[in-house]
Amino acid sequence: MIKLVGVEKTLGKQAVLRGVDLTIPTGKLTTIIGRSGEGKSVLLKHIIGLMQPDRGEVWIDGTDIARLKGQALNEVRKKFAMLFQGAALFDSLTVFENVAFPLREKLRLKGDTVTRRVEEKLEQVGLKGMGHKFPAELSGGMRKRAGLARALVMEPEIILFDEPTTGLDPLMAKAIHDLIVAMQQQFGFTAVMVSHEIPEIFGISDYVAMLKNGRIAEMAPSSEFVKTTDEEIREFIFVGGTVTAKGLPTAPRS
Numbered sequence: 001m002i003k004l005v006g007v008e009k010t011l012g013k014q015a016v017l018r019g020v021d022l023t024i025p026t027g028k029l030t031t032i033i034g035r036s037g038e039g040k041s042v043l044l045k046h047i048i049g050l051m052q053p054d055r056g057e058v059w060i061d062g063t064d065i066a067r068l069k070g071q072a073l074n075e076v077r078k079k080f081a082m083l084f085q086g087a088a089l090f091d092s093l094t095v096f097e098n099v100a101f102p103l104r105e106k107l108r109l110k111g112d113t114v115t116r117r118v119e120e121k122l123e124q125v126g127l128k129g130m131g132h133k134f135p136a137e138l139s140g141g142m143r144k145r146a147g148l149a150r151a152l153v154m155e156p157e158i159i160l161f162d163e164p165t166t167g168l169d170p171l172m173a174k175a176i177h178d179l180i181v182a183m184q185q186q187f188g189f190t191a192v193m194v195s196h197e198i199p200e201i202f203g204i205s206d207y208v209a210m211l212k213n214g215r216i217a218e219m220a221p222s223s224e225f226v227k228t229t230d231e232e233i234r235e236f237i238f239v240g241g242t243v244t245a246k247g248l249p250t251a252p253r254s
């Protein structure tokens, strides 16, 4: 379980996180929403230990990583993979080498073992036979798939997705959402996603949390979340009534 307690973070002169309390259930897909610049990416960075809070606790399965450093922090971070906004592929490496990279660098695997694991992941994300291509030769959606394959190849317990569909057309975005859900159900990792894809995320997330004014204003199963009576949250998620027009929400997956 991931649990943040009273997390505060000031960056420059801005108090970005002002007491975040959030419990993220294991083996589910939780999506964090909120206005631009609210601190969603900063929050993800606290969860994975890339940033440390000024105050508060960040519990990852019984370890508070808020003040952990060096080897102890690295041990906990082995549980994680992160899919960054731009997929963060190495442009000079082929798709195959990009996906193989963590296996070779972190697990020191070689030869057939690497080939087998990489090809299996490429197939799972729909990139079978594409391993020889370079990132520049791929469409935006294919780059996201390659990034997802690289995240999955380490078989992490937790995957963080920072706006995984940014820059994609609606059909491609849906394909990536569907793939994330399919992979999450198949492998059972804990998924934490930051997204602006409203209303779509209500149809795919088990839980939705909203960051507002540096705190979690609401956290609930998606189907409950949309029943919120908080006017500001309603305004944000029912932008001009379009969400209701599209007939959301669907029930969260059991």
Ligand SMILES: Nc1ncnc2c1ncn2[C@@H]1O[C@H](COP(=O)(O)OP(=O)(O)OP(=O)(O)O)[C@@H](O)[C@H]1O
Residues within 6 Å of the ligand: 011, 012, 014, 016, 034, 035, 036, 037, 038, 039, 040, 041, 042, 043
């Ligand atoms: N390393 C940093 N140093 C200083 N300020 C930062 C740093 N990282 C983020 N910030 C600031 O913290 C605030 C929150 O940024 P963050 O990227 O988390 O927002 P966000 O909610 O993810 O936004 P968006 O939805 O637009 O991606 C912003 O004002 C940003 O400028």
